[in-house]
Amino acid sequence: MLGVMTPSETIAKHPRNSDWAIELRGAGLRATSQRIAVLAFLDHNPHSDAESIRNGVLHILPTVSLQAVHVIVRDLSSAGVIRRVDLADSTSAQYETRTDDNHHHVQCVGCGRVEDVDCVVGHAPCLTPSNSHGMKIFETDLTFRGLCPSCERKNNDKIHND
């Protein structure tokens, strides 16, 4: 998981732009500078929404519009190159490059911060529904909601001051 990788591991893991180009073509998509910039940013900044992505790539693509970013993440998501994450405590969708491990998330309901949680499927029979109502299940969305340390502290302070 990204949060516990050392900087060198992180860098070693990150594909270079040319690799992103290969991945895009492999998915049947053209390797445009916009898509590569979005992928490179997203790989270093998982759980970013469209606006954060735009801000993050503006120094490379000063003219990119928010709508363009929306089109890009929609196309990349439906091609399976990135994953779209919709969380109850976020008003906007978030995106990430980790796609093939069906991992899950923890979100702080105070500040919205999101972190990855490794998948428990496989050694976790309980992730088969007790009753699927006849539906053929192919994905399990699992999100833990809680309070991060700093929001918990703020919360306690507030209670003591009332």
Add this chain to the structure above:
Amino acid sequence: MLGVMTPSETIAKHPRNSDWAIELRGAGLRATSQRIAVLAFLDHNPHSDAESIRNGVLHILPTVSLQAVHVIVRDLSSAGVIRRVDLADSTSAQYETRTDDNHHHVQCVGCGRVEDVDCVVGHAPCLTPSNSHGMKIFETDLTFRGLCPSCERKNNDKIHND
């Protein structure tokens, strides 16, 4: 779970309007006809969004506006009288009166149909995150995504016709 209750069990379980009034007052809210109508409708039609709720109560409250319904469900949700459900395959939030059992959902990605799934916490140690990143977890959102029988059939037909 609602889906497996017999009609008589269902009716027996449904509070009458006066019970909804008591529940509202118990939550520190005034018992207005709008709120009671929304609660009564929602109890029989779980997983309804604001617009469906409005349509469902229009015959009782012909003048209720969609914004009023939004205000009502927001207030009832934050008071804990109903539960708001945000699912990845729904553009709008849905609401339900089952609040105290932390149950989960199955959703068909084809038609959006949602059903309840009983909570697996308790006999399911895997629902504790492998790494909570320091956050204090108090809720687990679990949604199974799949295809309902009729959407699966449509899907198969489509493949054969290509």
Add this chain to the structure above:
DNA sequence: ATCGTTTTATTGAATTATTCAAAACAAGAC
């Protein structure tokens, strides 16, 4: 039962995330 206070509903406007449609542009095949 009536009054007065406070909460709630209503109305219309505003906001936010996202998508659409058409024109300009760029990628990759030849």
Add this chain to the structure above:
DNA sequence: GTCTTGTTTTGAATAATTCAATAAAACGAT
């Protein structure tokens, strides 16, 4: 290099939800 087709851009549209101000209703006190 040119051509075709996919992609980006731009501006407008849509959909869900919230905001702000006023009108109305709830409920406790009289």
